[in-house]
Amino acid sequence: MSTTRPDPKRWLVLVAVMLAFLPVVLDMTILHVAVPTLTQALRASSTEVLWIIDIYPLLMAGLLVPMGTLADRIGNRKILLTGLVVFGFASVGAAFAQNAAMLIGARVLLALGGSMIMPCVLGIIRRTFEDPKERAIALGLWGTVGSAGAAIGPLVGGGLLEHFWWGSVFLINVPVMVVVISACFFLLPRVEKTTSGKWAIGQALLLIAGMISVVYGIKAGFGAKLPLVLALGIVAIGLCLLGAFARQQLRSKEPMLDLSLFSHPAIVAGMIMAIVATSSLAGVELTLAQELQYVLDKTPLQAGLFMIPIMAASAVGGPIAGFLSNQFGLRLVASSSLLLSAGALAMLGASDFHDPGFTVPALLALLGLTLSIGLTASSIAIMGSVEANKGGAAGSLEATGYELGTGLGITLFGVFISSVYARSMTLPADLPATLADDASRSIGDTYLVAQSLPEDQATALIDAGKAAFTATHSVLLSTAAGLIFCLSVLVFFMLAKYRGTTATAH
Structure with missing residues (x-):
């Protein structure tokens, strides 16, 4: 049991790191709503659109653990402030990108900044809140800010796209960053306890190369962008690199990542929850944004308003998760919330979005609330299983789970959507054969092809695309429910023996 007196400014510190997390969440949700506008403005192909969205979580997956352990070595405050500055400059670059390639490059820099921010936020919370009940409340409030950012993101993005060009959805980050950097600079403690040892750049590069190779190989294989044999070869190389990294960690006197963290079932369970839940949520949100704009002909602002129930309900899920976990135990809260999420997804899959009534908004709110509770429960499980001096490493593992889930979810669900969409598509008989393949790749490509056709042919093609995407959307929601x-x-079952820890560094 810790005998250290609580930091009297701990709640102000929480405010600072929650503000730091806000722009990262805003960037991710604003982009989902902006995808249709981006596609048309940059004339981006379906592959380019996936890379614009996916390059961010792909690189984050490789960078988070090295950045989390670096923060444990030299201090969360330094890494966090650096990440915020990088994120701000990258937002400007993204806003003024002239083509898809430039936007992808800016998203690379956003990933670098985000990989510095996310593990530091969780690491600071773990170091600041030793009492497990206070920590559950703090993580719940942190989850609220993340969900609130997600709630505001689509609405703000839709409002901006009503009046400004698509780059404004990135430029909005800049004034937010000015406020956040100032708050973190003054509120975060300048003196921190750090772990001993050097940060081995060789181990970091090995981990980054291994993670990116595995994730890219999976993406390329499922996306049919590379021959299956070549994709499997890339995955195999990545696994070998990760194996070499693991062997280094076991033999090194100063390992970058303490692999004993994986001996905690709660940490493994928390990472699985983060990966599966975020992958499903990312796929559902991205698909819903396209359904609303492409099929239901809503403006970006109207789409943002339609999605408010799922985001607004998730904003209150964090504190509820902290309260319920203290009252009924983490195991019951985590598994029950996920079970209710599955039910909401299954019912949404059978719902008519053309006539939503009260049912669809209510189901969206239930989905947002329960998934938010489940994801906050994963944070409590992970951060409650480690000592304070390993908070950055544990936080990076959790954030890696989120980014892997987001990146792989968008990729796998994107490929899944393309496959079902192509099979569901009934192309007009008079459509030229040279355009048929392009039109059936995605609904975005359908609209691009329609722009080059006479009005009657264009209308028939778009109507066929809308029907195909509605069927695809239903299948995706049902799959996510499963x-x-x-x-x-x-x-x-994995949380059967979970008991949080109040241990401090030994």
């Missing part, structure tokens, strides 16, 4: 249901059962 994944979340399986996750709820798995988590129930």
Whole structure:
């Protein structure tokens, strides 16, 4: 049991790091709403659109653990402030990108900044809140800010796209960053306890190369962008690099990542929850944004308003998760919330979005609330299983789970959507054969092809695309429901022996 007196400014510190997390969340949700506008403005192909969205979580997946352990070595405050500055400059670059390639490059820099921010936020919370009940409340409030940012993101993005060019959805980050950097500079403690040892750049590069190779190989294989044999070869190389990294960690006197963290079932369960839940949520949100704008002909602002229930309900899920976990135990709260999420997704899959009534908004709110509770529960499980001096490393593992889930979710669900869409598409008989393949790749490509056709042909093609995407959307929601249901059962058993820790560094 810790005997250290609580930091009297701990709640102000929490405010500072929550503000730091806000722009990262805003960037991710604003982009989802802006995808249709981006596609048309930059004339981006479906592959380019996936890379614009996916390059961010792909690189984050490789960078988060090295940045988290670096923060444990030299201090969370330094890494956090550096990440915020990088994120701000990258936002400017993204806003004024002239083509898809430039936007992808700016997203690379956003990933670098984000990889510095995310593990530091969780690491600071873990170091600041030793009492497990206070920590559950703090993580719940942190989750609220993340969800509130997600709630504001689509609405702000839609409002901006009503009046300004697409780059404004990135430029909005700049004034936010000015406020956040100032708050963190003055509020975060300048003296921090750090772990001993050097930060081995060779180990970091090995981990980054391994993670990116595995994730890219999976993406390329499922996306049919590379021959299957070549994609499998890239995955195999990545696994070999990760194996070499793991062997280094076991033999090194100063390992970058303490692999004993994986001996905690709660940490493993928390990472699985983060990966599966975020992958499903990312796929559902991205698909919903396209359904609303491409199929239901809503403006970006109207789409943002339609998605408010899922985001607004998730904003209150964090504190509820902290309260319920203290009252009923993490195991029951985590598994029950995921089970309810699966039910909401299944019912949404059978709903008519053309006539939403009260049912669809209510189901979206239930989905947002329960998934938010589940994801906050994963944070409590992970951060409650480690000592304070390993908070950055544990936080980076959790954030890696989120980014892997987001990146792989968008990729796998994107490929899944393309496959189902192509099979569901009934092309007009008079459509030239040279355009048929392009038109059936995605609904965005359908609209691009329609722009080059006479009015009658264009209308027929768009109507066919809308029908195909509605069927695709239903299949995707049902599939996500099945994944979340399986996750709820798995988590129930994995958290059977969970007991949070109040231990401090030994």
